[in-house]
Amino acid sequence: MNDKIEKLKKQYHDIPIPEELDDVVAKALSSHPRKKKSYIWPSAIAAAAMIFITTVNVSPDAANAMAKIPVLGKVVEVITFDELKQEEKHSRIDVKTPSISGLENKGLQTSLNEKYIKENEQLYEHFKKEMKTLQKGEKGNVAVSSGYDIMTDTDDLLVVHRYVEESRASTSSINQYDTIDKKHEVLVTLPSLFKDKSYIKVISENIKQQMKGQMKHEEGKIYWLTEEDMDPFKEIAENQSFYITKDHKLRIVFDKYKVAPGYMGNIEFEIPTDVISNLLVGKRYIH
DSSP states (O other), X not given: OHHHHHHHHHHHHTSOOOTTHHHHHHHHHHOOTTSOOXXXXXXXXXHHHHHHHHHHHHOHHHHHHHHTSOOSSOOOEEEEXXXXXXXXXXXXXXXXXXXXXXXXXXXXXXXXXXXXXHHHHHHHHHHHHHHHTSOTTOOOOOEEEEXXXXXXXXXXXXXEEEEEEEESSSEEEEEEEEEEETTTTEEEOTGGGBSSTHHHHHHHHHHHHHHHHHHHHSTTOOOOOSTTSSSOOOOOOTTOOEEEOXXXXXXXXXXXXXXXXGGGOSEEEEEOHHHHTTTBSOSSSOO
């Protein structure tokens, strides 16, 4: 078997390599994704891949050298770090804790992951304390669920949505969004998108228009807008919950009961870009 491997190695090394191949590979590696695309012949790509794979497999020195070459394109992932389930006294809790990996900015990555762990630890501790207050034989009838999903995952942005739903006599929910610039490795906040605080009034007025339009044309839609309502919507918070879609649109989010009756659930409004374009710091995220 070893003799056969050696013969294969010799045959491989005896294959003449076209002089132009180095140029083709160099161009492929140096091309920038935003520049005009260059067409590379599939045969050249296959030859380059064969040389790369065989060299790394045959030569340990080559493999060590390749390990020092930076990876083209970061792989930022979100996985479930931990999941905790418990049932007690007719009550239950189910929390999933996300964990981000792949960021070179370890400070940002660590702070986010530690925040996720701490939030779910607090949920669990609160649940245990509540169970301890129940008398023997008393039923809690409490359900707590916490999880996450990925709202946006592009070359530029990662949006992690975390939610908490609590059910007692009624159901409440809390939604949080972390928007991460994957290339610059910074956390994007709502104020950071705009030149000044004028966005608060402009976005709020647009949302009111959308609310009125929905109530007029869609049966069953109700929003708290008038002074007759207990807590009418006036304007968004400076750090209102938001996320940016894969299509580079801004969505403003309200938790259940914040601007409408509970049966309406969580509320989202997509803000037309032309309404806020003059207020934006730039067009990198929203356009």
